Amino acid sequence: MKKYLYLSFVVLLTFCCTNQVLVAQSATHEVGLRLTDLEDIGFIYKKQKAENRFTRFRVGSVNVNVQEDIFSLGLAAAIGFEKRKNIANKLSFIHGWEPSLFVSTTSVNDDVISSVTPGIGYVLGFQYDFSDNFYLSLESIPSLSASFQFGDNVPDNNYRINAGFNANAIALTAAYRFTTTKSDQ
Numbered sequence: 001m002k003k004y005l006y007l008s009f010v011v012l013l014t015f016c017c018t019n020q021v022l023v024a025q026s027a028t029h030e031v032g033l034r035l036t037d038l039e040d041i042g043f044i045y046k047k048q049k050a051e052n053r054f055t056r057f058r059v060g061s062v063n064v065n066v067q068e069d070i071f072s073l074g075l076a077a078a079i080g081f082e083k084r085k086n087i088a089n090k091l092s093f094i095h096g097w098e099p100s101l102f103v104s105t106t107s108v109n110d111d112v113i114s115s116v117t118p119g120i121g122y123v124l125g126f127q128y129d130f131s132d133n134f135y136l137s138l139e140s141i142p143s144l145s146a147s148f149q150f151g152d153n154v155p156d157n158n159y160r161i162n163a164g165f166n167a168n169a170i171a172l173t174a175a176y177r178f179t180t181t182k183s184d185q
Helices: 004-015
Strands: 024-036 042-052 051-066 070-088 089-109 111-129 134-140 142-149 159-164 171-181
Touching: 024 051, 042 171, 051 089, 070 111, 089 142
Parallel strands: none
Antiparallel strands: 024 042, 024 171, 042 051, 051 070, 070 089, 089 111, 111 134, 111 142, 134 171, 142 159
16 A cells, blocks of 8 residues: 555656646746745745746645654645736735645554545635735635545544635745746746
């Protein structure tokens, strides 16, 4: 079962890292730091696909815990499709679908339990452009996910389904915007 967990993770990373080809001569990119709270910090990268449409790649929630006989590691990644609608000068409403995947493994003594949690969420938020190159955004992602556990001592009911909208999970993103030409890519 472990090999399926690792294979899923490798497939997700390969998909995230594959460069998409643009037809246009230049491309707008955005890279930023995303904070949900001081313990949930992630990175976000966005690439413009059309006017007011972006593909977004998010990596975060990297958890590493080591104490005596316990070791745990977790990683969350998401790929989203963001649309923007101008609602005022420098202020935009952002929204769009965002599939995600969280993988984790925990080892207590010699018992190893791994889990895979695919999910789908919908980004809802606002973005304020301070300049042509810098913006801040606030967003939340209501989502639906299912978690599956694998390991030697996992009970028969090794799955869990979650759905929800958590008002405490509003993320702040600070991002830098830049443009590249086709020869720079």
